[in-house]
Amino acid sequence: MNNKHTIIAFVEDKPGVLNRIASKWRQRGFNIESLAVGISETPGLSRMTFVVDGATTDVDQVVKQLKKLINVIKIVDITDEDMVSRELALIKVSANPPARSQIIEIVDIFRAGIVDVSKDSLIVEITGDEEKVNAIVELLQPFGIKEMVRTGKVSMLRGGQVSASLDEEEPVITD
Amino acid sequence: MNNKHTIIAFVEDKPGVLNRIASKWRQRGFNIESLAVGISETPGLSRMTFVVDGATTDVDQVVKQLKKLINVIKIVDITDEDMVSRELALIKVSANPPARSQIIEIVDIFRAGIVDVSKDSLIVEITGDEEKVNAIVELLQPFGIKEMVRTGKVSMLRGGQVSASLDEEEPVITD
Numbered sequence: 253m254n255n256k257h258t259i260i261a262f263v264e265d266k267p268g269v270l271n272r273i274a275s276k277w278r279q280r281g282f283n284i285e286s287l288a289v290g291i292s293e294t295p296g297l298s299r300m301t302f303v304v305d306g307a308t309t310d311v312d313q314v315v316k317q318l319k320k321l322i323n324v325i326k327i328v329d330i331t332d333e334d335m336v337s338r339e340l341a342l343i344k345v346s347a348n349p350p351a352r353s354q355i356i357e358i359v360d361i362f363r364a365g366i367v368d369v370s371k372d373s374l375i376v377e378i379t380g381d382e383e384k385v386n387a388i389v390e391l392l393q394p395f396g397i398k399e400m401v402r403t404g405k406v407s408m409l410r411g412g413q414v415s416a417s418l419d420e421e422e423p424v425i426t427d
Numbered sequence: 428m429n430n431k432h433t434i435i436a437f438v439e440d441k442p443g444v445l446n447r448i449a450s451k452w453r454q455r456g457f458n459i460e461s462l463a464v465g466i467s468e469t470p471g472l473s474r475m476t477f478v479v480d481g482a483t484t485d486v487d488q489v490v491k492q493l494k495k496l497i498n499v500i501k502i503v504d505i506t507d508e509d510m511v512s513r514e515l516a517l518i519k520v521s522a523n524p525p526a527r528s529q530i531i532e533i534v535d536i537f538r539a540g541i542v543d544v545s546k547d548s549l550i551v552e553i554t555g556d557e558e559k560v561n562a563i564v565e566l567l568q569p570f571g572i573k574e575m576v577r578t579g580k581v582s583m584l585r586g587g588q589v590s591a592s593l594d595e596e597e598p599v600i601t602d
Contacts, residue, residue: 260576270462271446271453278446287445289462290514290577299576336542336550339465340515342583367511370586375511379554399589401435401474402465403578408517411545414574 255306257331258407259315260415264323265298276317282309286404301406328418330407337407340379343389346396347374355395362388373398430481432506433582434490435590439498440473451492457484461579476581503593505582512582515554521571522549530570537563548573
C-alpha cells in the first residue's frame with residue numbers, strides 16, 4: 253500500500269537549519285525517502301520538500317516536531333491536496349550505435365531528452381512524477397544504466413491558492 | 428566572482444546519515460546553497476548533490492570531513508569536470524487572460540511547459556541550468572510570482588565515465 257506523505261517546509265536560509273531538522277528526524281527515527289532544498293520566491297527563505305513513508309513513520313509527529321523548531325517558518329503536509337508533483341532525473345545509459353536508435357525511440361515516447369552523447373553512452377533527461385521516471389528507468393535498464401541521479405520530488409498546489417496558505421493546524425491523518 | 432562548488436556524495440540509505448552530514452556542515456559553518464537527495468542506480472545507495480560557496484567555505488575541508496563519516500561511501504567535488512547540470516523549477520504566476528498569452532510566449536521561448544491553469548494563475552515547469560531558470564524567473568517576475576519551488580542542482584559527468592569513478596584523492600583547489 254502506498255502511504256507516502258509529501259511535506260513542504262519553509263525555512264529561513266540560516267546555518268544549522270538543516271542540522272536541526274535532520275537531528276529531529278534522527279531522534280524520532282523518521283525515514284526520509286527523498287529531499288529537495290532550494291530557494292523559494294521569498295529572498296532568505298528556502299523551500300524544502302520531503303517524502304516520508306506513513307507506514308513506518310508517524311507523519312503527524314514529524315510535522316508537529318518540526319513546527320517547533322527555530323527557523324522553520326511554516327510546515328504543511330500536502331499529501332491529500334490537489335497538487336502538481338515533479339522530479340528530474342539524469343540517466344546515463346550504455347548505448348553502442350545499434351542500441352542508440354532503440355533508446356531514442358523510448359526517449360521520444362516519454363517526451364524526455366538526450367543531453368549528452370558519447371561513442372558508447374547517452375545521458376537521458378526526464379521530468380515527471382515518480383511513476384513516469386520509474387517507467388522509463390525500467391525500459392532503459394536492459395541497455396545498462398551506468399549511473400542515475402534523481403532530484404527528489406517537488407510539489408505545488410494546483411490552482412491559484414498558494415501552498416504556504418494551507419492551514420497547518422488541520423489534523424493530519426496518518427493511516 | 429562565482430566560486431560555487433558542486434559536490435556529489437554516495438551515501439547508504441540508512442537512518443541518521445543525513446543527520447551526521449548536516450551536523451558536520453553545522454560544526455564547520457558550511458553554507459549549503461542547495462541540496463538534492465534521491466535514489467541512485469544502486470539499490471540501498473542514495474545520491475546527494477549539494478552546492479557550497481567556495482568564497483565562504485573551505486571546500487577541501489567539506490570533502491575531507493564528510494569522507495570520514497560512516498555510511499558515506501564516496502564523495503567527489505566535480506566542479507572542474509565537464510558535466511551536465513540541471514535543476515527543475517515549478518513557478519506559479521499570476522495570469523489574468525490578457526497576461527496569459529504573453530506568459531505563454533515566454534514559456535515557448537524557454538522550451539518550458541505549462542502544467543496547470545486556473546482562471547488567474549498558471550504553473551510553469553522548467554528544467555535547465557541555474558542561469559536558465561534564473562532568466563525565466565526574471566521575465567515572469569513582472570506578472571507576479573505567487574510561489575516557486577526549485578529542486579536544487581543535480582550534475583553528472585559528460586561522456587562514458589561514471590561520476591563515482593573520479594579519483595577522490597586529488598587535491599581540491601578552493602580558490
